[in-house]
Amino acid sequence: MTTETAENQALIEETVRDFAERYIRPNIREWDEAQFFPTEIMHQMGELGLMGILVPVEYGGSGLGYREYVAALIEVSKVDPSIGLSLAAHNSLCTNHILMFGNEDQKQRYLPKLASGQWIGAWGLTEPNTGSDAGNMQTVAVRDGDHWTLNGSKNFITHGKSGNVTVVIARTGEPGDKHGATAFVIEQGTPGFTSGRKEDKLGMRASETAELIFQDCVIPDTQRLGEVGEGFIQSLKILDGGRISIAALSVGTAVGAYEAARDYAKERKQFGQSISRFQGIAFKLADMYTDIQASKMLTFDAADTKDRGEKVSLQSSVAKYHASETAVRVSNEAVQVFGGYGFTKDYPVEKFYRDSKLCTIGEGTSEIQKLVISREILRG
Amino acid sequence: MKILVCITSVPDTTAKISFTQDNTQFNKTGVQFIIGPYDDYALARAVELKEQHGGSLTVLNVGTSDSDPQIRKALAIGADDAIRIDTEPTDSYFVAAQIAEIAQKNSYDLILMGRESIDFNSGVVHGLVGEMLGIPSYSPVMKLEITDGKAEFAREIDGGKEFLEADLPLVLGCQEPIAEWKIPNMRGIMTARSKPLNVVPATPMDDLTVLKKYTLPAPKGECKMIAAEDAEQLIALLRTEAKVL
Ligand SMILES: Cc1cc2nc3c(=O)[nH]c(=O)nc-3n(C[C@H](O)[C@H](O)[C@H](O)COP(=O)(O)OP(=O)(O)OC[C@H]3O[C@@H](n4cnc5c(N)ncnc54)[C@H](O)[C@@H]3O)c2cc1C
Numbered sequence: 028m029t030t031e032t033a034e035n036q037a038l039i040e041e042t043v044r045d046f047a048e049r050y051i052r053p054n055i056r057e058w059d060e061a062q063f064f065p066t067e068i069m070h071q072m073g074e075l076g077l078m079g080i081l082v083p084v085e086y087g088g089s090g091l092g093y094r095e096y097v098a099a100l101i102e103v104s105k106v107d108p109s110i111g112l113s114l115a116a117h118n119s120l121c122t123n124h125i126l127m128f129g130n131e132d133q134k135q136r137y138l139p140k141l142a143s144g145q146w147i148g149a150w151g152l153t154e155p156n157t158g159s160d161a162g163n164m165q166t167v168a169v170r171d172g173d174h175w176t177l178n179g180s181k182n183f184i185t186h187g188k189s190g191n192v193t194v195v196i197a198r199t200g201e202p203g204d205k206h207g208a209t210a211f212v213i214e215q216g217t218p219g220f221t222s223g224r225k226e227d228k229l230g231m232r233a234s235e236t237a238e239l240i241f242q243d244c245v246i247p248d249t250q251r252l253g254e255v256g257e258g259f260i261q262s263l264k265i266l267d268g269g270r271i272s273i274a275a276l277s278v279g280t281a282v283g284a285y286e287a288a289r290d291y292a293k294e295r296k297q298f299g300q301s302i303s304r305f306q307g308i309a310f311k312l313a314d315m316y317t318d319i320q321a322s323k324m325l326t327f328d329a330a331d332t333k334d335r336g337e338k339v340s341l342q343s344s345v346a347k348y349h350a351s352e353t354a355v356r357v358s359n360e361a362v363q364v365f366g367g368y369g370f371t372k373d374y375p376v377e378k379f380y381r382d383s384k385l386c387t388i389g390e391g392t393s394e395i396q397k398l399v400i401s402r403e404i405l406r407g
Numbered sequence: 408m409k410i411l412v413c414i415t416s417v418p419d420t421t422a423k424i425s426f427t428q429d430n431t432q433f434n435k436t437g438v439q440f441i442i443g444p445y446d447d448y449a450l451a452r453a454v455e456l457k458e459q460h461g462g463s464l465t466v467l468n469v470g471t472s473d474s475d476p477q478i479r480k481a482l483a484i485g486a487d488d489a490i491r492i493d494t495e496p497t498d499s500y501f502v503a504a505q506i507a508e509i510a511q512k513n514s515y516d517l518i519l520m521g522r523e524s525i526d527f528n529s530g531v532v533h534g535l536v537g538e539m540l541g542i543p544s545y546s547p548v549m550k551l552e553i554t555d556g557k558a559e560f561a562r563e564i565d566g567g568k569e570f571l572e573a574d575l576p577l578v579l580g581c582q583e584p585i586a587e588w589k590i591p592n593m594r595g596i597m598t599a600r601s602k603p604l605n606v607v608p609a610t611p612m613d614d615l616t617v618l619k620k621y622t623l624p625a626p627k628g629e630c631k632m633i634a635a636e637d638a639e640q641l642i643a644l645l646r647t648e649a650k651v652l
Contacts, residue, residue, distance in 0.1 A: 031600065034475075034476060034479065035596060035597070035600070037476065038476065038479060038480055038483060038591070038596050038599075039593065039596060041480070042483075042590055042591055042592075042593075042596065045588075045590050046590050049590075074592060075590065075592045075593060076592040076593030076594050077593065080593065084594070089592075089593035089594055089597070090594075090597070091593060091597070095593075
């Protein structure tokens with residue numbers, strides 16, 4: 028890494044940290060309890076340039092790489108993982124799908140609005156009956172001349188209600204056929220396209236997760252992203268990058284929990300001394316720190332690989348798998364370090380504990396990551 | 408309008424302070440440095456004034472290359488260019504003389520800085536710079552408008568505010584709520600790289616003061632709780648134990 032890259036990264040981190048401390052931290056508990064999705068914060072992050080980090084400057088983005096994207100996501104997630112999740116879904120799923128597979132007209136139409144945070148983006152692949160097995164999706168798109176008619180539903184979609192624009196993958200061929208799906212970009216308010224129930228969740232409660240419903244939703248062929256039949260393959264490519272962002276989200280979550288536990292361990296006294304003097308606690312902190320360092324390195328390695336334009340499936344799955352399991356383990360131990368206080372809402376660790384669990388599920392469960400990793404290492 | 412904003416590079420407000428070499432050196436190990444919080448207000452207002460009135464905004468720091476990250480941040484926030492006078496800042500007089508030297512050459516309309524740094528907190532550099540340049544200086548300024556080449560501003564005084572008007576050029580020491588701190592955006596951070604950061608040598612001069620030793624404030628004593636109705640005991644303790652009455 029050059030000094031220039033390092034200095035930029037340090038300034039980006041400082042900037043995002045300042046923003047998160049000032050505008051996110053004071054509201055964490057209220058948003059979490061009310062399951063309030065703060066669209067205003069998304070707009071503000073747009074002004075900072077965080078809603079189009081990877082988008083080139085000519086489309087109104089910040090024109091940065093995955094390294095800077097990861098650095099920013101870690102800082103947001105350290106303070107509130109649910110905002111980190113929303114930022115990740117907006118940037119690497121919706122916006123990036125349009126950036127990578129949209130035509131010039133679609134890019135001109137959507138990227139400036141998404142990158143400035145004027146619009147919030149959603150991305151719908153998962154369905155009630157097809158999660159890990161997304162290739163078998165049941166939502167269908169049927170072509171009639173210049174138009175497509177969509178029917179079906181998607182669930183667990185981040186920004187399913189508030190998304191001004193949604194990228195949807197629908198079946199246009201046989202179920203299970205890798206070339207049997209096509210991606211479309213659909214605007215909020217398109218007739219036949221509505222959102223359904225918003226999920227009441229264990230964690231990540233300030234990030235909106237909802238259902239999308241398509242009932243004879245007719246859209247022109249100009250809303251199609253890329254070639255017919257390529258939607259599923261596109262999605263896998265999007266998820267390759269997306270997993271780097273969930274790895275970053277996981278690292279941030281773990282760091283947030285670890286730092287709270289470390290500081291508390293130094294302050295809390297039992298048996299006449301700070302609990303950090305007990306090896307049982309000190310070793311926990313050493314394990315947390317070590318796991319976090321490893322996760323961070325894997326995540327930045329995946330980011331650098333992606334920035335060099337190389338294939339990243341293996342590295343991104345390894346980083347996502349390791350970092351997400353670390354986030355769960357570290358936030359679990361952080362609650363333990365806090366004892367009874369960790370179980371209350373007066374301290375931050377119970378929220379990290381709840382939020383962290385999404386990391387081993389979203390954008391491919393840990394089991395699916397192991398499937399990807401084992402396939403890659405056993406190939407040939 | 409030509410604006411100069413002088414910034415300090417100071418330890419973060421949460422930094423743990425310690426000293427080395429027999430308490431004669433500040434221990435920088437592990438300490439995060441930031442733009443002086445009061446300077447940050449001055450910079451924020453300067454960016455707004457430049458947006459309103461056009462002109463140029465230069466940021467200046469007296470310091471070594473250790474201050475470069477803070478200078479880059481100021482450029483990212485909105486300064487057009489930067490000058491770093493390459494020397495270890497010693498005392499207020501030295502710093503003021505270095506600033507005045509540059510200001511003399513460039514004739515700025517407005518020289519803004521924080522009311523004080525947050526490391527040594529002397530709060531005299533603005534006054535000294537004004538004196539050296541032979542132009543008025545005011546501090547602490549908490550509100551500032553420029554109309555038709557005139558500055559209208561408010562200054563905090565004992566028990567109230569003073570509203571003033573003065574012709575430019577001026578030197579002002581600033582504090583909140585003159586503007587809200589600005590957070591740079593990503594594009595600002597990237598363009599900051601291509602903005603000029605001119606490093607100039609310091610004007611040689613003798614130090615007027617010598618730093619002998621640092622000491623830390625006494626650690627916080629234990630907290631004694633006294634019942635609200637027991638004012639007499641409180642007074643007695645303030646007299647005999649705290650010895651402040
Ligand atoms: C908060 C949140 C936000 C989300 N946001 C989005 C979004 O924006 N867009 C979107 O499209 N999706 C989104 N998702 C969906 C998410 O990607 C899926 O939940 C995830 O892929 C798992 O699918 P599933 O829930 O159907 O679980 P299932 O696939 O039913 O898995 C159940 C269990 O079976 C295991 N399993 C499944 N297949 C295998 C196998 N072959 N081998 C071994 N084990 C297996 C899984 O690992 C898991 O433990 C979101 C989910 C959540 C909770």
